[in-house]
Amino acid sequence: MGEIKFMKGNEALAEAAIRSGLQGYFGYPITPQSEVVEYLAMQEPNHNYVLIQAESEVASVNMVYGAAAAGARVMTTTSSPGFSLMQEGVSYIACAELPCVFANIVRGGPGLGTIQASQGDYFQAVKGGGHGDYHLIVLAPNSVQEMVDHCRLAFELADKYRNPVMLLSDGSIGQMMEKVVLPEPIPYKPDKPWATTGKTPDRKRNIITSLYIQSEDMEKKNQTIQAKYQEITKNEIRYEKYRVDDAEIIISAFGLTSRICKKVVDLAREEGIKMGLFRPITVWPFPTDQFAEFAAQDRVKFFLSAEMNAGQMVEDIRLSVNGKKPVYFYGRQGGIVPTPEEILNAAKGHLK
Amino acid sequence: MKEGYEVVYKRPKTLLDKRMHYCPGCFHATIHKLLMEIVEEMGIQEKTVGVCPVGCSVFAYDYMDIDMQEAAHGRAAAVATAIKRMLPDRYVFSYQGDGDLAAIGTAETIHACNRGEKFTFIFINNGIYGMTGGQMAPTTLEGQKTTTSPYGRNVQKLGMPLKMAEMVSQLAGVAYAERVSCNTPANTRKAKKALKKAFEIQGKGLGTTFIEVASNCPSGWKCTPVESLDWLKNKVYPYFPLGVFKDVPAVKEEV
Incomplete structure (x- = not known):
């Protein structure tokens, strides 16, 4: 039995990320999500993760790209307008097949909208959101407990498929307080021979890119990704x-x-x-x-x-x-x- | 090797033996070589991770025998920030053009410098968008003609060209900022020295290092490689002077 606490959804998500071996978090404040970065900032001295409050969501998603490509277990969280800003980076991450976790604590839109809970970002989450043919694995938690459970699962699925995974939550779940059972912390030892950690004599250089300028190469890359999506569809449907x-x-x-x-x-x-x-x-x-x-x-x-x-x-x-x-x-x-x-x-x- | 001869010049092993896609006369090839010479000389191939941008040097990873990441347009500084933070004992550099670093990526550039991110910026400033066919850049000179400023850059409407090395030298996080060029063998040697110094400062973890290369673009400037060197000398250096704008380690040594 794990530790039982009474926590806000956003804080529980942050704690779950820490307990899942989080190595890097890059984010930007936005209501109703800011408690995630606040919690991680408060807990920073007790752990070894890298935490950067970036200059924008554009920067934070690209920090996620860099850190994930360097082999780290990484996450960013945001709310609707912030996730819109991230879309270019999400598309690059999907093509470069980098494992990482996003959480969108959805608020009402379109535009600046409202800070109250909404599910208006469903299309953006499941149909791609950015440019090109790609998918995130998208989990939709409905409780504070599931914010925790899905966080651990999201990191595991991300590594398993080298694919970004998203928690499609909302402002109510992020802000509400509930009883939550926290999992035991796990150490994270990445096994990512493809990561850019410095070329050693025993291997060729590792290149992380989403650029395939020859049409034949780009089509082949797309076919590889699509085959992966079929595999995910076969194995990972949950209801x-x-x-x-x-x-x-x-x-x-x-x-x-x-x-x-x-x-x-x-x-x-x-x-x-x-x-x-x-x-x-x-x-x-x-x-x-x-x-x-x-x-x-x-x-x-x-x-x-x-x-x-x-x-x-x-x-x-x-x-x-x-x-x-x-x-x-x-x-x-x-x-x-x-x-x-x-x-x-x-x-x-x-x-x- | 013939008897009586000695090798005075060779391709560093860290630079792959491939035909480059760069135009004749372009400084990219020179800078690539200098950079890979430094990686070889310092013995840091296993510890170096590069980030290339969107622009002519998007394929830099085809030529450099090191681990590399290709970043989204303008975001190399954010990507390099994260790599260096996750792997603090590695040598990390971003290799960016002026559209990338000084237009779409200005925020990432300024904030990485301001945080004092301990990687090296290599900023290739050729005053034009080379890859997309010669459009105006934030560094295009007053009156300079490009495909999107066909009557010359009107600074009343568009502002003056951005002096990035001078700008970032104002930020506390920056340990070293220098502008170099490669128009003569002497300047090329100075450029290499600056790049090496930047890497050494990075190794000591003293702050952000920023090397701007006043570069050329014969194709985009619609001139010959030789004429591009004249343009550099007569037009570019007067506005973008070569030299050191910040040298924190030197100041410290003086004290």
């Missing part, structure tokens, strides 16, 4: 089911909204409505086959995706369901968290 076995209505949500939707399911069941929750934990890779299986079952009447945005994950559900059953959407925007009752009412509105 949670709640009362779905006899469900006629499949309600779906990720992150914070999935917790609200558990309550929606319980309320519906009290009224005799057979509802269940299917929650993608990895939003990329997306549990497409699982949605398709629900759609193929006669008893399932429709799907409803509840999100804190204008309807983003619902598009992936529709692609998965492929027209076999209706897929509806209910969402709130601007930093407003929907209540269980309003989501239930939205679902009931589709009952014939």
